[in-house]
Amino acid sequence: MSAVQVSTTVNGDAIDFVCQPTETLLDVLRNRLGLIGSKEGCGTGDCGACSVTVDGQLVCSCLVLGAEAEGRKIGTVEGLADGDKLHPLQKQFIDNAALQCGVCTPGFLVAAKALLDRNPNPTEQEIRYALAGNLCRCTGYDKIVRAVNAAARDVRKQQARKKR
Amino acid sequence: MRYEAPSTTREASALLANAKGKAVVLAGGTDLLARLKSGDIEPDLVVDIKRIDTTQSIKRMASGFRIGASVPCVEIGRSAALKRAWPGVVEAAQLIGSDQIQGRCTIAGNLCNASPAADSVPALIAAGAKASVVGTAGRRTVAVEKITTGPGKTSLGKDEIVESINLPKRPPRTGDAYLRFTPRTEMDIAVVGAGVCLTLNGKGEVSKARVVLGAVAPTAVIVADAANAIIGSRLEDSALAEMAAACEAACNPIDDMRGTIEFRTDVSGVLAKRAAKIAYQRAGGK
Ligand SMILES: Cc1cc2nc3c(=O)[nH]c(=O)nc-3n(C[C@H](O)[C@H](O)[C@H](O)COP(=O)(O)OP(=O)(O)OC[C@H]3O[C@@H](n4cnc5c(N)ncnc54)[C@H](O)[C@@H]3O)c2cc1C
Numbered sequence: 001m002s003a004v005q006v007s008t009t010v011n012g013d014a015i016d017f018v019c020q021p022t023e024t025l026l027d028v029l030r031n032r033l034g035l036i037g038s039k040e041g042c043g044t045g046d047c048g049a050c051s052v053t054v055d056g057q058l059v060c061s062c063l064v065l066g067a068e069a070e071g072r073k074i075g076t077v078e079g080l081a082d083g084d085k086l087h088p089l090q091k092q093f094i095d096n097a098a099l100q101c102g103v104c105t106p107g108f109l110v111a112a113k114a115l116l117d118r119n120p121n122p123t124e125q126e127i128r129y130a131l132a133g134n135l136c137r138c139t140g141y142d143k144i145v146r147a148v149n150a151a152a153r154d155v156r157k158q159q160a161r162k163k164r
Numbered sequence: 165m166r167y168e169a170p171s172t173t174r175e176a177s178a179l180l181a182n183a184k185g186k187a188v189v190l191a192g193g194t195d196l197l198a199r200l201k202s203g204d205i206e207p208d209l210v211v212d213i214k215r216i217d218t219t220q221s222i223k224r225m226a227s228g229f230r231i232g233a234s235v236p237c238v239e240i241g242r243s244a245a246l247k248r249a250w251p252g253v254v255e256a257a258q259l260i261g262s263d264q265i266q267g268r269c270t271i272a273g274n275l276c277n278a279s280p281a282a283d284s285v286p287a288l289i290a291a292g293a294k295a296s297v298v299g300t301a302g303r304r305t306v307a308v309e310k311i312t313t314g315p316g317k318t319s320l321g322k323d324e325i326v327e328s329i330n331l332p333k334r335p336p337r338t339g340d341a342y343l344r345f346t347p348r349t350e351m352d353i354a355v356v357g358a359g360v361c362l363t364l365n366g367k368g369e370v371s372k373a374r375v376v377l378g379a380v381a382p383t384a385v386i387v388a389d390a391a392n393a394i395i396g397s398r399l400e401d402s403a404l405a406e407m408a409a410a411c412e413a414a415c416n417p418i419d420d421m422r423g424t425i426e427f428r429t430d431v432s433g434v435l436a437k438r439a440a441k442i443a444y445q446r447a448g449g450k
């Protein structure tokens with residue numbers, strides 16, 4: 001097997017790595033780059049626990065080869081917080097108790113951020129559709145939807161403040 | 165396994181042609197990666213086509229639309245011009261998977277994966293889409309219905325790549341629609357899919373029709389009798405009933421946990437009727 005050399009950007013940092021051609025981006029993030037926020041729930045695109053963005057587009061990192069990251073911009077849950085300052089989504093997930101075991105949480109956060117980036121004022125239905133690719137075995141989803149709704153409000157407030 | 169990401173289709177097909185052992189094309193990877201992981205396939209070479217310029221965009225031309233083979237479905241949904249011209253095709257493409265899957269999956273991959281339940285395929289066939297195929301011998305243009313030959317099987321040669329899916333310019337007074345039945349609203353595989361494209365004459369009667377069913381046979385089926393049943397009609401109840409009966413007669417489905425043979429057969433007629441009504445409205449019929 002011939003290893004592949006890859007230059008990419010992860011959460012704004014330029015990163016080079018070498019991986020096997022069969023390794024997924026999720027494998028690379030977790031096993032080579034130490035970014036263990038993204039989780040493997042299924043490995044088949046069904047659960048969304050491995051959600052990341054590639055060039056701003058939400059994807060399942062278990063369905064992307066590490067080699068495909070060449071020259072792309074990867075965003076993971078580790079890039080959500082601004083230093084010690086949690087993203088409104090992270091804060092609202094805590095405040096709304098939108099997690100129990102937490103395995104699904106990074107995926108939900110990344111998917112919800114992709115939603116809010118494109119639509120900072122989603123309806124409940126839009127939130128539920130946007131998160132249909134993320135499975136949670138613990139919470140029953142309701143608290144997750146409420147947390148996203150509350151975070152959307154916070155994000156809109158932040159944006160309004162920035163405009164002033 | 166070797167990974168290659170060539171920048172032209174010519175290079176890509178040469179790589180495929182010269183590969184020793186099994187070589188596969190990688191587009192969005194939403195089918196391929198799960199199969200790699202499960203060990204269902206163990207290719208010696210993977211040729212990623214996403215770095216090929218000519219596969220990367222949706223082009224509007226005098227003759228219609230050219231959808232590059234690595235354009236993810238999320239971008240198909242963002243094309244206002246495409247949505248206006250072929251709303252049925254766009255809706256079918258957008259039914260595939262979650263937002264995460266939409267960010268990667270392609271209609272060419274949906275076609276070449278050759279699943280009987282592929283959502284975009286009946287809609288593409290109904291709309292008269294063609295695949296532009298590139299191989300070492302050159303280019304050929306093939307009707308989409310000629311690509312899939314059975315579950316997991318295509319008519320493509322080892323060295324051939326679908327470079328784009330081409331949709332014709334929408335003829336006047338023409339509309340298309342695609343509907344599927346799934347137990348869950350999102351993230352489920354079609355139990356039945358129905359794509360319909362209709363053209364009306366000046367009097368509002370159907371002058372041309374194509375009715376295509378998915379998930380009820382080894383490949384998508386074009387049901388000529390269903391189309392004939394509505395040609396000349398304004399979709400009166402009797403014509404729709406005859407069309408539904410023709411759909412049921414064309415079904416040869418599997419029996420599984422998601423739908424019995426009887427259920428799939430029955431639903432094919434129901435969905436075809438509903439899709440025909442939507443297509444009729446979109447064609448300007450009242
Ligand atoms: C969670 C999940 C949900 C899904 N939901 C749906 C759904 O609702 N409806 C549905 O129809 N499908 C669904 N799928 C299946 C899959 O997403 C689609 O079939 C998708 O369109 C495949 O496109 P791709 O670009 O990812 O193909 P890939 O995985 O890259 O390729 C699929 C196959 O086609 C071949 N291929 C790809 N492109 C070309 C080309 N240009 N030329 C020649 N060969 C090519 C590959 O070698 C491979 O054999 C789902 C998959 C997942 C994981």
Ligand code: FES
Pocket residue numbers: 039040041042043044045046047048049050051060061062063
């Ligand atoms: S681990 Fe990727 S979707 Fe489940």
Ligand code: FES
Pocket residue numbers: 098099100101102103104105135136137138139
């Ligand atoms: S909190 Fe346990 S799976 Fe969601």
